[in-house]
Amino acid sequence: MANQLRRLADRPDLCCINTATLGFRLPISVTIDAIARAGFGAITPWRREVESSDAATVSRQIRDAGLNVAAYCRSSFLPAENSVEFFKNLDLNRRALDEAALLGAQSFVMVVGSLVPGSRDLSAVRMQVEEGIRILLEYARSIGVKLALEPLHPMYASDRSCLNTLEQCLDLIDRAETGSDRGPRHLGVALDVYHVWWDPKLTDQVKRAGKDDRILAFHVCDWLASTQDLLMDRGMMGDGVVDIPGIRNTVEDAGYAGVVEVEIFSKRWWSTPIDEVLSIAGERLRTAC
Amino acid sequence: MANQLRRLADRPDLCCINTATLGFRLPISVTIDAIARAGFGAITPWRREVESSDAATVSRQIRDAGLNVAAYCRSSFLPAENSVEFFKNLDLNRRALDEAALLGAQSFVMVVGSLVPGSRDLSAVRMQVEEGIRILLEYARSIGVKLALEPLHPMYASDRSCLNTLEQCLDLIDRAETGSDRGPRHLGVALDVYHVWWDPKLTDQVKRAGKDDRILAFHVCDWLASTQDLLMDRGMMGDGVVDIPGIRNTVEDAGYAGVVEVEIFSKRWWSTPIDEVLSIAGERLRTAC
Numbered sequence A, B: 001m002a003n004q005l006r007r008l009a010d011r012p013d014l015c016c017i018n019t020a021t022l023g024f025r026l027p028i029s030v031t032i033d034a035i036a037r038a039g040f041g042a043i044t045p046w047r048r049e050v051e052s053s054d055a056a057t058v059s060r061q062i063r064d065a066g067l068n069v070a071a072y073c074r075s076s077f078l079p080a081e082n083s084v085e086f087f088k089n090l091d092l093n094r095r096a097l098d099e100a101a102l103l104g105a106q107s108f109v110m111v112v113g114s115l116v117p118g119s120r121d122l123s124a125v126r127m128q129v130e131e132g133i134r135i136l137l138e139y140a141r142s143i144g145v146k147l148a149l150e151p152l153h154p155m156y157a158s159d160r161s162c163l164n165t166l167e168q169c170l171d172l173i174d175r176a177e178t179g180s181d182r183g184p185r186h187l188g189v190a191l192d193v194y195h196v197w198w199d200p201k202l203t204d205q206v207k208r209a210g211k212d213d214r215i216l217a218f219h220v221c222d223w224l225a226s227t228q229d230l231l232m233d234r235g236m237m238g239d240g241v242v243d244i245p246g247i248r249n250t251v252e253d254a255g256y257a258g259v260v261e262v263e264i265f266s267k268r269w270w271s272t273p274i275d276e277v278l279s280i281a282g283e284r285l286r287t288a289c
Helices: A028-037 A055-064 A085-105 A122-143 A168-175 A202-211 A244-253 A274-287 B028-037 B055-065 B083-103 B122-143 B166-176 B202-211 B244-253 B276-285
Strands: A015-018 A042-044 A071-073 A109-110 A147-149 A187-192 A213-218 A261-264 B017-018 B042-044 B071-073 B107-112 B147-149 B186-194 B215-220 B260-262
Touching: A015 A274, A028 A055, A028 A274, A042 A071, A042 A109, A055 A085, A071 A085, A071 A168, A085 A109, A109 A122, A109 A187, A109 A213, A122 A147, A122 A168, A122 A187, A147 B166, A168 A187, A168 A202, A187 A202, A187 B042, A202 A213, A202 A244, A202 B244, A213 A244, A261 B147, B017 B276, B028 B055, B028 B276, B042 B071, B071 B083, B083 B107, B083 B122, B107 B186, B107 B215, B122 B147, B122 B166, B147 B166, B166 B186, B166 B202, B186 B202, B202 B215, B202 B244, B215 B244
Parallel strands: A015 A042, A015 A261, A071 A109, A109 A147, A147 A187, A187 A213, A213 A261, B017 B042, B017 B260, B071 B107, B107 B147, B147 B186, B186 B215, B215 B260
Antiparallel strands: none
């Protein structure tokens, strides 16, 4: 099985760092140079970094460093208590989509949000999110940016995302974008092993996603056997229990040809010197993914 | 919708305490009396309590207190590194099934375990677990005890259970127990709102489970909006974000006629006086479930 895997050691262009891995400790210009110097070929920056400068400048800095922009992180949460707030949320996302276009990002990562405070109606928020995605899809299509829906681990279902499985995302996509009559596809998924590794239907749904060319991003980190924190205790690849090469094989076998992107939220790694994080992440891409 | 719900205030016989809620602080005989005194009609004891005494004595104490035994918690983990260990695990479960029969428990709750240390092969462990369930089912049938597979939240997929969705459990059940030709059914599910509330397919799968008469237990607690610990921070019903009445309605509408069982793993509630926990749990069964 593993012999079908692309050899990342020979393909720095496939090795990507999501800047969240570095803990947002440095200005984006410094981060860009560190990532390029460490031998990665691609970067996924976050809005907080780009919006503290401007997208055109950041885009130029990234190209000057010889990097590609894999994706742009991430959407403002969509759910709102009323329609005024909902349309405000859509506007925030349209502005971010404009930045994604300026950056030349392959896709815009959608972490959609979930229950607004005081609500327990998960079905209602899922419908509102689907409506928001349909509206944003029109805009994304008009400016040539792809939306990558990221299913988040079910432990984030109350606060970060009401999209919690790949199957759920693909069902939504099937309803929202009905196919070739709409021209090139602009709606797909961002797959993060941390969020999906447990899913009994993962292999089937990855095949389904690949068949329709819906896999827009592939993120790696690891699930630590004794996870201490719901958000900030993700592991470096190889330190946990996820069969990352197995999942990558399934994803690539389904037709995914994009970068392998390291994204790690972790108190530990966010307090490790950045050059050390980059060096270890590069090594683990070659040996544990 | 909610008007179909059974009125728990009128039905103490439907109100059950899983003794894990009380933190295993007292001898089982004392726990039994406290639960009966607080007005509950049923109890689900744990093996650590029963095995520190003996099942026949505990069974008599429970009847003398006027309580029914809803279920018996829980299975020894099934996965093992080799077949000697695997058969040892099966034997531990057979012994527990004997105790369940002695207690007159409606079902034996199966929390099946997951990856053994050093392994990353979730598919393999799922196959081993299915094999173990098939073997135990034969024994359970022979002594008239029902096995209630409990799908656990995906955040426990590495250590506590490789069964993580209701659909996955029902698929396994369909394969393992093919129907009426085998006589009365002895394989079903224990549904805990904490583990399944996030599932986009919950309503459909509950209907499926109900149609085949597979719902053997229904557990309540709550998911706290800012959960601090993966195991020990479950909420009292009403303190979190789960639409418990909505899920209960779906479950009862699907034909479930058993008890509503309170099970809360929580540092907070385990350090609250037991009579206070029982009083609040009883109140919340009436007002928040």
